[in-house]
Amino acid sequence: MENFKETDLKQLRPGLWATVNERYPGSMITKTDFVPLARLKKPLPESRIAFISTAGVQPKNSLPFDTVHPVGDYTFRRVPSRSKPEDLEIHQLKYPTVGAKRDLNVIFPIERLQELTEEKIIGELAPNFFSFIGYNMDALKLEQTLAEDLADAVEAEKPDGALLAPA
């Protein structure tokens, strides 16, 4: 991915952090850092795409996300991008999972991404997708552990771009 200098692009939704803190006092770190956007270096049909989700989706028989902990779970799971929905399950307490249990793609569009690859709209999928749960009340720990660990894991997959999907 090609990073741009601060002078090249404006940050999207610069007031985002303040807005979140208004609704959930203290739950977000105040960020004044410039977050650079990145542009794909090559066309999508030639790109390897990673997928990162907060849906709490994980392979069956992997350690369930800790949905009971009062301060949250700061781990992530690798989800092989060739998985079928029946290979996966959801451990997540804070959003309705009824629809996702009928069709996982509504929250974790793994089959749609596989189809887009078969149709050559996407070059290829990274070997693994990534998932974690969004209930994390220690914003600093989230940034310093989960976000950093996840970024390293995603980088290791050598993607050209990443699709981010909040639950």
Add this chain to the structure above:
Amino acid sequence: MSLNYLNEAVESGDTEQLIRYVRLHFGDGNEKNGRKEIDKAWIEALKLLLDVPATDREFILKTLGEKDAATLAHLFFHLHFYFVGRSGEWIHDGEL
């Protein structure tokens, strides 16, 4: 409510803020529901003991004696959801 807020509440002895957080967690953001959920879990646990069934006290005492307090606290939260699940009235959108 963030972890910083909770740590400040611990330092200042603001127990109302702390229990409010627990209620919000158990009630999925609704404090009133959270209070009811806490009651539900205790009622369910009590009902199971009314007939004074045989229980594995050795396991209980061994666990309390051998495990660290943080693990037991974590277990306490697990037990809450376990008994709420047993009650048959699940208010949460998702599952454990």
